[in-house]
Amino acid sequence: MKVIVTGATGVLGKEIVRQCLDDARITKVVILTRRAVSMDVESHPKTEVVMHQDFSRYSDDLLRRLEGASACLWAIGGRASHDDNDKDALHKITVEFPLAAAKAMSESITATSPKFNFVFCSTRNADRHPSKTLLFLSDPRRQRGEAEKGLCDMADAHPQQGRFAVWILRPSAVLAPGGPGDGAAPKKRRHLGVGRSSSAGVEASQLARAVIRVACEGWKDRVIDNDALLKM
Numbered sequence: 001m002k003v004i005v006t007g008a009t010g011v012l013g014k015e016i017v018r019q020c021l022d023d024a025r026i027t028k029v030v031i032l033t034r035r036a037v038s039m040d041v042e043s044h045p046k047t048e049v050v051m052h053q054d055f056s057r058y059s060d061d062l063l064r065r066l067e068g069a070s071a072c073l074w075a076i077g078g079r080a081s082h083d084d085n086d087k088d089a090l091h092k093i094t095v096e097f098p099l100a101a102a103k104a105m106s107e108s109i110t111a112t113s114p115k116f117n118f119v120f121c122s123t124r125n126a127d128r129h130p131s132k133t134l135l136f137l138s139d140p141r142r143q144r145g146e147a148e149k150g151l152c153d154m155a156d157a158h159p160q161q162g163r164f165a166v167w168i169l170r171p172s173a174v175l176a177p178g179g180p181g182d183g184a185a186p187k188k189r190r191h192l193g194v195g196r197s198s199s200a201g202v203e204a205s206q207l208a209r210a211v212i213r214v215a216c217e218g219w220k221d222r223v224i225d226n227d228a229l230l231k232m
Contacts, residue, residue: 001025002027003020003029004066004069004073005072006055006075006101007074008031008037011204012174013075015204016211016212017029018041019212020046021041021047028046029047031047032052033050050062055097063105066105068113068114070116071118072116072119073119073215074101076098077094099150102118102151102154109160109164115165117166118164118165118167119211120166120167120169121171121207121211122144123144124173124226151166151168154166167215167224168222169210170225171202172200172202172226173201174207175202177203206232210229
């Protein structure tokens with residue numbers, strides 16, 4: 001199985017790549033990235049690193065390099081704390097980039113192409129209702145919701161029904177390895193009931209495992225909430 005991974009230099013993306021390379025079901029990992037990846041990743045026999053500076057455009061040559069892929073594991077995301085003063089930049093990263101990628105990849109699907117799963121890592125508080133009053137992080141939440149809706153509409157309207165599927169993962173937070181809440185601590189808190197599991201963050205390794213499982217197998221629900229991710 002050939003997969004495409006974006007966001008490979010981020011916390012989640014690095015873990016997705018690592019697990020893809022260890023997964024016997026996956027034979028090829030095409031990494032689309034603007035920044036260099038580690039040498040051990042780049043030199044791995046499963047890996048093809050494609051330096052790609054503009055995630056809003058996909059040339060015919062690039063699409064040919066992506067031919068035969070069965071999934072895109074999308075792990076690019078703007079963080080509100082970094083982009084709060086630049087709504088246009090946040091919108092470009094959060095909405096325009098994934099929609100442009102999905103459009104290009106979905107339009108490349110033919111009758112002989114493998115079924116394609118586009119796995120989008122969103123957030124628990126994403127909201128698809130643009131007129132709804134939101135009390136916190138309104139722009140990032142609306143933009144995640146806009147991206148979700150655009151991706152789902154694209155899949156629903158695809159001329160070859162069932163050939164292009166979209167899956168939305170909604171973790172409440174991604175816990176970085178070695179960061180606060182990593183390892184035994186979050187498990188202990190959940191076990192003691194201090195905070196509900198619906199608000200507990202998901203460790204990057206666990207979320208990467210869920211992303212890869214959905215990419216390979218799909219899931220019973222298109223939108224996969226935090227509780228389900230914690231159990232996968």
